[in-house]
Amino acid sequence: MNMIVIDLEWNQSSTGSEPETALIPFEIIEIGAVKYSEGGLIVSEFSELIKPRVYRKMHNYTSKLVHLQMEELEKGDTFENVSRRFFEWCGPDPVFVTWGPGDITVIQQNLKFFGLPLLSEGPVAYIDAQKLFSLACEDGTKTRRNLEYAVDHFGIEKDIPFHRAFSDAYYTALVLKHILEKDEEVIKFVSYDITYPPSDKEHEISMVFPTYEKWISRVYKDRDAAFKDKDTLSTRCYLCGKKARRKIRWFSMGDRKYYCLGECEEHGLLKGKIIMHPCTLPEGVFVVKTLRLVGEKDAAVVEKKFNKVREYRKHNTSGFPAKRTAKNPSGPVPEDKGE
Numbered sequence: 001m002n003m004i005v006i007d008l009e010w011n012q013s014s015t016g017s018e019p020e021t022a023l024i025p026f027e028i029i030e031i032g033a034v035k036y037s038e039g040g041l042i043v044s045e046f047s048e049l050i051k052p053r054v055y056r057k058m059h060n061y062t063s064k065l066v067h068l069q070m071e072e073l074e075k076g077d078t079f080e081n082v083s084r085r086f087f088e089w090c091g092p093d094p095v096f097v098t099w100g101p102g103d104i105t106v107i108q109q110n111l112k113f114f115g116l117p118l119l120s121e122g123p124v125a126y127i128d129a130q131k132l133f134s135l136a137c138e139d140g141t142k143t144r145r146n147l148e149y150a151v152d153h154f155g156i157e158k159d160i161p162f163h164r165a166f167s168d169a170y171y172t173a174l175v176l177k178h179i180l181e182k183d184e185e186v187i188k189f190v191s192y193d194i195t196y197p198p199s200d201k202e203h204e205i206s207m208v209f210p211t212y213e214k215w216i217s218r219v220y221k222d223r224d225a226a227f228k229d230k231d232t233l234s235t236r237c238y239l240c241g242k243k244a245r246r247k248i249r250w251f252s253m254g255d256r257k258y259y260c261l262g263e264c265e266e267h268g269l270l271k272g273k274i275i276m277h278p279c280t281l282p283e284g285v286f287v288v289k290t291l292r293l294v295g296e297k298d299a300a301v302v303e304k305k306f307n308k309v310r311e312y313r314k315h316n317t318s319g320f321p322a323k324r325t326a327k328n329p330s331g332p333v334p335e336d337k338g339e
């Protein structure tokens with residue numbers, strides 16, 4: 001695996017008035033990266049500054065955190081040139097490693113804005129070392145630590161300052177080495193950047209991880225179309241492939257989240273969760289569904305949510321219509337018949 005540990009610094013609008021803000025909310029001003037080989041050896045380094053084209057004034061937050069001044073950036077090269085050199089340096093089929101989920105989104109948005117080829121036209125698989133740290137050293141689900149916390153946790157020597165692209169990539173690589181020494185299995189928990197959804201059915205993502213399954217759908221014209229697809233409603237057990245018996249059918253909680261509870265004869269309780277993501281180009285929605293085998297405690301949480309929603313609907317028929325309409329997309333999911 002050609003692993004590239006990467007960190008970006010970016011700048012943003014100081015006024016929010018530029019017409020480009022929606023297309024490129026964050027403009028990359030520095031790329032730092034190291035090549036990570038077997039056993040955590042750093043075999044090559046990359047570090048370059050980028051001369052910004054959209055946001056020519058440094059945002060307060062950026063100059064405070066990153067300690068970069070515009071005069072310095074003016075000496076950098078264009079994003080087109082730096083990114084071309086960067087991808088050449090990466091070599092074939094790089095797998096990117098980041099600290100947290102933001103960097104890949106920002107690369108994709110910048111590539112698109114400057115009319116360059118994307119990392120992938122759809123979701124991008126990458127390794128989020130921040131998530132891996134949580135899986136190997138903490139609860140694995142909710143807790144997320146900053147990079148310096150992880151550096152301290154492993155007693156890594158802090159020999160260069162934080163918050164510059166190269167140094168953060170360098171520390172991320174050192175932390176990753178320690179994480180994998182502690183539990184090499186966590187590398188299986190690949191993340192997906194979903195800035196751009198799968199273009200069609202063929203490119204949908206379906207991944208079975210050690211403790212759950214994830215499915216990223218193509219784009220549907222709206223929620224109803226998404227829920228008409230039996231693949232959206234399906235709750236097959238990811239270990240044996242058998243249909244799970246439905247205990248609580250899909251119900252909505254808030255505007256974008258849906259849950260259900262099933263039971264596999266062989267493997268037990270199965271919790272389903274859907275997050276409905278709106279998208280433009282093409283206009284519509286796509287589904288990220290996770291199915292996870294859970295214990296009684298997690299199943300009870302789903303049941304509690306379901307009862308809360310049901311009670312709410314019973315007593316608030318005016319504010320929370322039982323019938324789901326285009327204006328009230330949080331209404332119940334149309335009756336799903338079996339799968």
Ligand SMILES: [Zn+2]
Binds near residue numbers: 237241242
């Ligand atoms: Zn099963």
